[in-house]
Amino acid sequence: MIQFNEPPFTGKEIEYIKQAVAAQHICGDGVFTKRCHQWLEERMQSPKALLTTSCTHALEMAALLLEIRPGDEVIMPSYTFASTADAFVMRGARIVFVDLRPDTMNLDETLLEDAITPKTRAIVVMHYAGVACEMEPILDLADRFHLAVVEDAAQAVMSSYHGIPLGSIGDYGCYSFHETKNYSMGEGGALLIRDLENRDRAEIIREKGTDRSKFWRGEVDKYTWVDFGSSYLPSDLNAAYLWAQLEQADAINEHRLRLWNQYYRELFSLAEQGCLSLPVIPAGCKHNAHMFYIKTDNIIQRSALIRFLKEREIGAVFHYIPLHTVAAGKKYGRFHGIDRYTTKESERLLRLPLHNHVTEADVEQVCAALKEFYGK
Numbered sequence: 001m002i003q004f005n006e007p008p009f010t011g012k013e014i015e016y017i018k019q020a021v022a023a024q025h026i027c028g029d030g031v032f033t034k035r036c037h038q039w040l041e042e043r044m045q046s047p048k049a050l051l052t053t054s055c056t057h058a059l060e061m062a063a064l065l066l067e068i069r070p071g072d073e074v075i076m077p078s079y080t081f082a083s084t085a086d087a088f089v090m091r092g093a094r095i096v097f098v099d100l101r102p103d104t105m106n107l108d109e110t111l112l113e114d115a116i117t118p119k120t121r122a123i124v125v126m127h128y129a130g131v132a133c134e135m136e137p138i139l140d141l142a143d144r145f146h147l148a149v150v151e152d153a154a155q156a157v158m159s160s161y162h163g164i165p166l167g168s169i170g171d172y173g174c175y176s177f178h179e180t181k182n183y184s185m186g187e188g189g190a191l192l193i194r195d196l197e198n199r200d201r202a203e204i205i206r207e208k209g210t211d212r213s214k215f216w217r218g219e220v221d222k223y224t225w226v227d228f229g230s231s232y233l234p235s236d237l238n239a240a241y242l243w244a245q246l247e248q249a250d251a252i253n254e255h256r257l258r259l260w261n262q263y264y265r266e267l268f269s270l271a272e273q274g275c276l277s278l279p280v281i282p283a284g285c286k287h288n289a290h291m292f293y294i295k296t297d298n299i300i301q302r303s304a305l306i307r308f309l310k311e312r313e314i315g316a317v318f319h320y321i322p323l324h325t326v327a328a329g330k331k332y333g334r335f336h337g338i339d340r341y342t343t344k345e346s347e348r349l350l351r352l353p354l355h356n357h358v359t360e361a362d363v364e365q366v367c368a369a370l371k372e373f374y375g376k
């Protein structure tokens with residue numbers, strides 16, 4: 001069986017967890033959390049990175065830091081995971097969904113300006129499959145209309161846009177270290193903060209509204225309740241698990257890219273013959289091979305293909321029923337403009353197995369099955 005997903009595991013995780021236990025510091029912000037913070041800040045050229053309990057929680061922190069209030073509007077793609085919207089809906093915002101670009105499945109940056117109203121506070125971009133949204137015009141627009149930019153970079157750790165790491169471009173960047181992502185700590189994530197002036201408030205919100213982070217740094221001699229907050233810091237046990245992978249991030253990234261390129265090469269002839277479509281990586285975007293997807297003609301062909309692959313013990317899945325078409329999306333948001341591509345393209349997309357434990361032989365097997373399905 002070629003599983004669709006297997007949790008990342010490099011082999012050092014248990015040893016590092018033992019070290020955290022031996023250090024008698026298993027709550028948050030221990031030695032492994034600090035190592036992860038430092039690594040993220042260096043690699044992502046970010047002035048401040050904070051591990052969180054999930055990407056969902058990093059997005060919640062961003063919404064709190066931006067002081068999103070009832071009546072505010074937040075623009076985002078409809079083709080995304082529920083968490084992208086949840087964080088802002090929980091602060092009372094209305095979600096304005098825009099259509100996507102069929103080449104990357106990212107939000108169409110040319111549709112944003114028309115979706116802005118006097119109530120708009122933020123644009124939330126999601127870098128689908130670790131491929132960057134067209135950030136330059138998005139930042140320009142945000143600047144002109146005084147809007148915040150939040151990156152849901154859950155899938156985009158180690159990706160970049162014209163050399164700039166994704167997650168470090170917007171006011172806030174949110175990573176996921178869920179077990180389905182390239183690097184994992186079971187459940188977890190990180191918040192990247194672009195402007196240092198927002199650091200203290202973020203630390204306070206993450207630490208139950210207290211200035212405990214300043215206390216640890218010796219900047220205050222006792223810590224107290226100074227603002228509202230919650231508990232968004234993960235245990236150092238989880239950070240120890242993550243550290244084993246961040247340490248080998250380049251090797252993991254290279255392995256995934258090798259598999260991605262192999263898929264692309266082996267399926268190219270099927271694409272040329274018009275059987276399926278392959279993903280597009282625009283110029284200036286360096287991706288992290290978070291996923292490999294193909295597009296079938298339509299939903300009927302996709303269902304048949306999933307069944308066909310399942311009979312050959314290959315796990316292939318689709319995802320994201322567009323948010324504007326489901327119950328919560330209708331209740332909390334509206335689609336701006338015409339749904340030209342979101343629904344249609346979402347029904348064609350199929351993800352093939354690509355995780356840290358997939359081998360080149362696995363990819364060969366999956367591609368052979370696809371060629372068999374299309375009779376080539």
Ligand SMILES: *Cc1c(COP(=O)(O)O)cnc(C)c1O
Binds near residue numbers: 080175
């Ligand atoms: C995985 C994912 C999330 C959620 O991440 P968690 O760490 O599980 O909260 C949010 N947005 C996108 C686009 C994702 O892919």
